[in-house]
Amino acid sequence: xxxxxxxxxxxxxxxxxxNARRFGKWLKGAxxxxxxxxxANPLTLMGFILVMVIxxxxxxxxxxPAITGAVxxxxxxxxxxxxxxxxxxxxxxxxxxxxxxSAEHWFGTDRAGRDVFSRVLAALPLDLAIxxxxxxxxxxxxxxxxxxxxxxxxxxxxxxxxxLTIMRVTDVxxxxxxxxxxxxxxxxxxxxxxxxxLAIMLTWWPYYIRLTRGEVLAVKHQPYVVAARAAGVSExxxxxxxxxxxxxxxxxxxxxxxxxxVLVVFSTISYIGIGVPPDIPEWGNMISAYSDQLLxxxxxxxxxxxxxxxxxxxxxxxxxxxxxxxxPRSRRALTQAEVSPATQVAKxxxx
Amino acid sequence: xxxxxxxxxxxxxxxxxxLIPVLFGVVTxxxxxxxxxVPHPCNVxxxxxxxxxxxxxxxxxxxxxxxxxxxxxxYLGKLVxxxxxxxxxxxxxxxxxxxxxxxxxxxxxxxxGLMVVIGIPLGVIASSNSGRWSDHLVRTFYLSGLAxxxxxxxxxxxxxxxxVVGLPRNGLFSSAVPPFPQVFHMSVLDALIALNFSGVLxxxxxxxxxxxxxxxxxxxxxxxxxxxxxxxxxxMDYVKTARMKGLSEFxxxxxxxxxxSLISTVTVIGTAMGGILSTLVxxxxxxxxxxxxxxxxxxxxxxxxxxxxxxxxFFAIGVVAANLIADIVYxxxxxxxxxx
Numbered sequence: 001x002x003x004x005x006x007x008x009x010x011x012x013x014x015x016x017x018x019n020a021r022r023f024g025k026w027l028k029g030a031x032x033x034x035x036x037x038x039x040a041n042p043l044t045l046m047g048f049i050l051v052m053v054i055x056x057x058x059x060x061x062x063x064x065p066a067i068t069g070a071v072x073x074x075x076x077x078x079x080x081x082x083x084x085x086x087x088x089x090x091x092x093x094x095x096x097x098x099x100x101x102s103a104e105h106w107f108g109t110d111r112a113g114r115d116v117f118s119r120v121l122a123a124l125p126l127d128l129a130i131x132x133x134x135x136x137x138x139x140x141x142x143x144x145x146x147x148x149x150x151x152x153x154x155x156x157x158x159x160x161x162x163x164l165t166i167m168r169v170t171d172v173x174x175x176x177x178x179x180x181x182x183x184x185x186x187x188x189x190x191x192x193x194x195x196x197x198l199a200i201m202l203t204w205w206p207y208y209i210r211l212t213r214g215e216v217l218a219v220k221h222q223p224y225v226v227a228a229r230a231a232g233v234s235e236x237x238x239x240x241x242x243x244x245x246x247x248x249x250x251x252x253x254x255x256x257x258x259x260x261x262v263l264v265v266f267s268t269i270s271y272i273g274i275g276v277p278p279d280i281p282e283w284g285n286m287i288s289a290y291s292d293q294l295l296x297x298x299x300x301x302x303x304x305x306x307x308x309x310x311x312x313x314x315x316x317x318x319x320x321x322x323x324x325x326x327x328p329r330s331r332r333a334l335t336q337a338e339v340s341p342a343t344q345v346a347k348x349x350x351x
Numbered sequence: 352x353x354x355x356x357x358x359x360x361x362x363x364x365x366x367x368x369x370l371i372p373v374l375f376g377v378v379t380x381x382x383x384x385x386x387x388x389v390p391h392p393c394n395v396x397x398x399x400x401x402x403x404x405x406x407x408x409x410x411x412x413x414x415x416x417x418x419x420x421x422x423x424x425x426y427l428g429k430l431v432x433x434x435x436x437x438x439x440x441x442x443x444x445x446x447x448x449x450x451x452x453x454x455x456x457x458x459x460x461x462x463x464g465l466m467v468v469i470g471i472p473l474g475v476i477a478s479s480n481s482g483r484w485s486d487h488l489v490r491t492f493y494l495s496g497l498a499x500x501x502x503x504x505x506x507x508x509x510x511x512x513x514x515v516v517g518l519p520r521n522g523l524f525s526s527a528v529p530p531f532p533q534v535f536h537m538s539v540l541d542a543l544i545a546l547n548f549s550g551v552l553x554x555x556x557x558x559x560x561x562x563x564x565x566x567x568x569x570x571x572x573x574x575x576x577x578x579x580x581x582x583x584x585x586x587m588d589y590v591k592t593a594r595m596k597g598l599s600e601f602x603x604x605x606x607x608x609x610x611x612s613l614i615s616t617v618t619v620i621g622t623a624m625g626g627i628l629s630t631l632v633x634x635x636x637x638x639x640x641x642x643x644x645x646x647x648x649x650x651x652x653x654x655x656x657x658x659x660x661x662x663x664x665f666f667a668i669g670v671v672a673a674n675l676i677a678d679i680v681y682x683x684x685x686x687x688x689x690x691x
Binding site: 040041042043168169171172174175176177178179180181183184185187188260261264265267268271272274284287288291292294295298301305308309310312313316317320 | 376626630632647663670
């Protein structure tokens, strides 16, 4: 780890080569760790594969029509258009638009005659992008403010006053149930995708501040930080090279799981009916439109619900596994679980 | 700084004092958003067939012709004296909320009970079998709870599972139960006080589905933390000592190891209260539970500013109180903690 080798670094070609080699070594080690844990934990592996499949599918749904459209022969990744009203079969003098799943319509059709599979697929890029967008924004803003509030808080300085202000504002936001505030904001901003995203963004970053600050406080008095300071490393360099790098892991874990949480909250606002307008395919939206007819046309509700469930589960499994990997304490517990209970008792305690 | 009763009282007092800036911030933010983003609420309040005159009257009655800052200061002035204002329909906000809040409290307590009674043993089982199939099973269970959107869980429980099991799916009581005085506005407690035992059973039956939905989507919080901290505690010396003394595995796990890991579980449940209350809004709405969540939802969608701010204030009080209680329980569980 670079953090254990404090000191000034010379800007010479030799140092650059050295850095590259060090990075290569780090990458190799990370890859080996990753492989080890994925093998040890089937659930994490499953989460990882699911996240990959979901992300690639979402990418394909957006990219393929765009590229083929530019060439002149647009190919859609969805079998039908998400808002195409398909002809409804007529029996006697009644039309039956909502058809159960069949070979033609994998997830059935809804009462307007739209293909549910196409709509679920078309909604994937939107929902996923919103999850990444909001969680990513919160990670950057909340992480940055949390770093400031945690690192520069020596009493009596201006920066301490800044830190205190940040934490008081955070307290206020944390006292709101985020969904209630998001609902209030979304209701006042008016219906639509953008107001809904803004509303969640405004309520989401305080969690990251608290998390980051806690981690910074735990790290900043560690011997290696003190040593770096004693060796004359600048404060900014300490923050970015020594503190930030060591708190990155819990942040990454939280971010991974948070993508799923954001998705649930976003679809909840759509479900309540003040988020995305009904003609845009969105999972919460689709569930809300027919949730009172769950027993009549279960497929219209269940498949978008399954889409949310699988996506969020994938990110949660991956994040949960990553935590076990990255947290040294539970990493120890994981490896100990593999040895038999008898040797476990005989081994000397490590902490 | 100590553990005497006086120290505890000072600690509680200090924490309650921090409630003031928090509430001020919460009120300010909600006020700004509602009043700046909705320029003409009277068009909604006065109803669809309102004439220009009634709209004008509504604007004057609600001080909407004055600058926002003046409105804010006059609202704060009233709020300090305990006047929460009234909704556009003319109902006073504070008595409405005071009638709804206990119902919400009842629902939250019931689901917290389920979370503790089911979640903590699951966490213990998962940690003591870490890496084996029961661990994977428990993890899949709580992660599916986290992954299920609240509204979907509530809708499935209410529409598909409720009728099959024979549980009522909305409201507090069925219409067959004769009315009795609602003293506390907590359905089970009220029926108990009225010595109406069929009412008690009915109230419990109505409580099960919403509480189960709330507990299911939030179960992960308790299970995950218990599992995680048990994994940290189990390799420690004192647990090994307890095993070597020949204590049964049950006593070792639940009496020696769990007591230490409960500390972090309690803290996490306390700090997660904001999230739990968030899911509450949807659940109360689906199960038609007449609590704070459905009140907030109604107020928000009707542009009822006073009602929204009132509900948000009570939510914030709930969150801060939950954190405080978590800290106190933390101190009771861990004798090393000093009140400060």
